[in-house]
Amino acid sequence: METIMEANLSHVKEFILLGFSDLPKLQDILFVILLIIYINILIGNGIIIIITKFDAALHTPMYFFLGNFAFLEICYTSVTLPRMLSDLWTQNKNISLLTCASQLCFFLILAVTESLLLTVMAYDRYVAICKPLYYALIMNNKVCVQLVLASWITGMPIMIGQTYQVFSLPFCNSNIINHIFCDMPPLMKLACGDTSWNEVMAYADSVIFGFVPLLLILFSYNRIFMTIRKLPSGMGRSKAFSTCSSHLMVVGLFYGSGIIAYLQPKTIDLPGTEKMLSLFYTTITPMINPLIYSLRNKDVIKAIKKIIM
Template sequence: MTEANLSLVKEFILLGFSDLPNLQGILFGIFLYIYINILIGNGLIIVIIKSDATLQTPMYFFLGNFAFLEICYTSVTIPRMLSDLWTKNTNISLLDCAVQLCFFLILAGSESFLLAMMAYDRYVAICKPLYYTLIMNHKICVQLVLSSWISGAPIMIGQTYQVFSLPFCDSNILDHIFCDLPPLMKLACEDTFWNEVIFHTVIVLFGFIPFLLIFYSYIRIFITIQKLPSVTGRSKAFSTCSSHLMVVMLFYGSGIISYLQSKTSYKKGIEKIISLFYIFITPLFNPLIYSFRNRDVIVAMKRLLSK
């Protein structure tokens, strides 16, 4: 019976913004403009960090990897969305949908862990400055980044396999802008209780635990900052953390609202709007936040442009 049910759905239809036919062209132009800016902004951060000798520190090593991660993260969903808007063909095969979901989950988990690593870097720099170069040596930084990239891959691949093992027999219309877990599980025609339990367990593991580590790091950081004798020292210490804090709030804020909203509070279309924040807004503002709030990056950018 399960095999028969699975054979009924060969592809999904992503509704996306098909309910706004008169705005398809405008949305394509807006999303394309934002995507190009994401690529340029994050790409420029990578080039600046790689080309400037003064930025060869653990903080900027993490920032460069974070910028590259943002490029990969957005490239999983936005090009497909742009193609759907341009061609008005929103059909996506089960395989393509599974691949998109798998890479999206892996990169989202990696981003969550990398944000935690960046918070740990700031914690060591401010709370243990005398041991900073010893603790955050290049080998440790590379290991932390690699663990952020690959640690969640097996679990996310398993999560994707589990979701696509469900029978989709009632409908193949996916009311979303890309293949995401919550709308996919709504299409399953069998009880998804245990799937949802595992899904929320993964959210706790890859979202809540890193967030707690970030929260704990910043509590210790703020306690240490308050003990600094000079106002200038406190201001400088806080400025090195404020950019990261803003990115954390954007990423986790939109993710928590999207993934943890109850079914009773769900409103049609709200998932699409919220998903735009963590697909477009956060990656777009990351280079702006780190560039305009970071004097070292601005100086390095001027040096690069002058060449």
């Protein structure tokens, strides 16, 4: 009898993704706001992809990475936002186990890719400023392509394994996910039995793909700022800093929101806050990033003016 009950509990066929159902009067407004955000993300990052691809002046490693980052942002957002829009439009909260698993898997893979790509972009700035005479030799076309491919591929097998581990757990408390998409923390809350191993693996992956890349980024910028301080002219310092400030702002937004969202104490259970933080790093940040890079970069502004005019 116990075996039959366990089998029934572990074979959940679908979940109910509550999303913004706790705000019934704001469903239409939220749909319009999220649709505008998604369109802006597609347009903003799409423009960066186009100008870095077709403007010869931007055919450098820095803009090659920026174009790939813009493409990543579109993919990253498309994992969650279209589903949110669909749920708001149709009011259908059901999501199949396979769809939920796929969403979590792609979200984790793309989050890891973003972390690694931000690290690669920091390394590119480090070589450009700290080793300018060797920049063309170190950051040649082959190396740039290999670094981008490594950023995309490295986390795939581990995140697929992480997703498999989560969905191998029996879900017995409920099939209601009080969140805006299938993320790991709310799913772990629904699992019964011992989840300590899954939590250990999740933290280990966070250290490997989150904390270590962040340390490498901070190390790179420490060396960069030490080099900038030694530059003779104020103009040289200003130019060197301007090429790094945009990237630093994006790093701060990505890691800052992620740390706040995922490292909250377990004793604090505020689903509304969790949803807002998740909404910030899955939608607001990818919308702001193109503005940060374009408004603080003369080459990007010049390339955009060419398209418009």
